Amino acid sequence: MHNGGTPLFIAAFNGHVEVVAALLTAGANTEAANEDGATPLYTAAYNGHVAAVRALLTAGANTEAENEDGWTPLHIAAYNGHVEAVAALLTAGANKEVATKDGWTPLHIAAYNGHVEAVAALLTAGANKEVATKDGATPLFIAAYNGHVAAVRALLTAGARKEVATKDGWTPLHIAAQNGHVEVVTALLTAGANKEAAKEDGRTPLRAAAYGGHVGVMRALLLAEGDDDKEAGSESRWTPLHLACLDGDLARVEQLLQGGAEVDSAGKGGWTPLHLALCGRSTEVAARLLRAGASTTQATGGNTPLHNASYGGQAGVVNALRRAPLEAKNHEGMTPLHRACQRGHRDVVEALLRAGADQEAKTDVSSFVVMHAVWMEALLLHLRTSPAVMRPGGPLAH
Missing domain, CATH: 1.25.40.20 (Ankyrin repeat-containing domain)
Structure with a gap:
């Protein structure tokens, strides 16, 4: 981080404001950057040394000088949550809308790290x-x-x-x-x-x-509950049985079923109580719903309860669902066996094979393309929301 740093850079980095003042009085160059393009003002802002920041600003330091990643002193002060440095830079006229090479403004960066005081300061300044x-x-x-x-x-x-x-x-x-x-x-x-x-x-x-x-x-x-729920009526709402199943509350599920709750009541998107029990990883609740006659064929997003149990690695539920359609395909062209293989659940794979699942079943032609797209989308989303300059080590970590 000190590579190529001048005495003024080193003093600013360590917050020695009296030394900074002496060097400035002697005519030290406020814009002399290190090998990474960081100026003394940038490094003072990086560490939140607000007195050094103010001294450099008074001496005319450039608030818009960028390092090699396109970060200004305001970016780095926001990144580290140094709200006093942020305020000093804003008061000095620093550009609050300046963007990095990836389009990140100081407000994006403060929000990324959850520095709410820096977020508030930028919003107050009109970011x-x-x-x-x-x-x-x-x-x-x-x-x-x-x-x-x-x-x-x-x-x-x-x-x-x-x-x-x-x-x-x-x-x-x-x-x-x-x-x-x-x-x-x-x-x-x-x-x-x-x-x-x-x-x-x-x-x-x-x-x-x-x-x-x-x-x-x-x-x-x-x-x-949204406005569409209120307008559509009770048939579109989630029932107490849905919530009890999601929570895995067997006693409440039993009480509701005994009271006449509809075991296959479907919420928006086709979600039944059984689907939600499987999401909640509640084998006992799922088994109770099946004993009450819950449908094993009703799908949400193309996935039947057996698809979901297979994907979730719930071998006990898979055994209870052995009479469900073994070769049903979801929207991605995958059977429950494909889903279990996708997640590497050996016990589920063995249970499905014992039940007669076709080990030679093939996905639809487009299935691999679809799944590849889903996986890549998730990966790219993660990468896109974690800019390279924010990798471990971050700016100036040299």
Whole structure:
């Protein structure tokens, strides 16, 4: 990090303001950068040495000097949450909308690390809360992605739009649901985020949460009642049995079934109590539903209960579902055996084979392409929301 640093750079990095002042009085160059393109002002901002930052600003240091990654002193102060340095730079006229090579503004970066005071300072200064990175991610999306609920609330209070999607169709609610951030999901829902928003592939926040196995998020989504629920009537709502099954509450499930609850009541997207029991990994509840006559063929997203049990590695449920259609294919052209193989669940594979599953069954021609696209989308989303300059070691770590 000190590679190529001048005495002024070293003094600024360590926050020795009296030494900084002496060097400036002697005519030290405020713009002399190290090998990474970082100036003395940048390194003072990096470490949050606000007195050194102010001394350099008074001496006329350039607030917009970028390092080799396109980061300014304001970017790095926001990244590390040094709110006093952020405030000093803003007061000196630092450009609050300057973007890195990937389109990240200081507000994106403060939101990424959940530095809510820095987020608030930037918002108060008028930073654009709707600006998007090259991949379409707004500061709200970035905060939601990492589960920083305080930053999410600050952005929502400032009026950030909740439904702005990335180029891949992900809204803040989608990504918070997929990553299991229940507090963020709740904050977004309270602010009126659309829980039924679907990507081009039909994936809703609920399905995204199910994909990640996030039961708490699923419960929050099920409990959230939107205007469409109120208008459509009770037939579209989630029942107490759905929630009891998701929670794995066998006693409550028993009570509801004894009271006449409809075992195959389907919520939006075709979710039955059995599907939710499987998402909650509750073998006992699933077995009780099957004894009550729950359908083994009703699908959600093309996946039958057997598909979901196979994917989740629930061998006990697979055995209970042995009379279910073994060769049913989901929207990706995969049978339950394919799904078990996909996840490497040997005990489930063996149970399916014992039940007579076709070990030579082939996926649809397009299945590999579809699955490859899904896997690549998830990988790229992670990479896109973790800029190279934020890798372990980060800026200036040399």
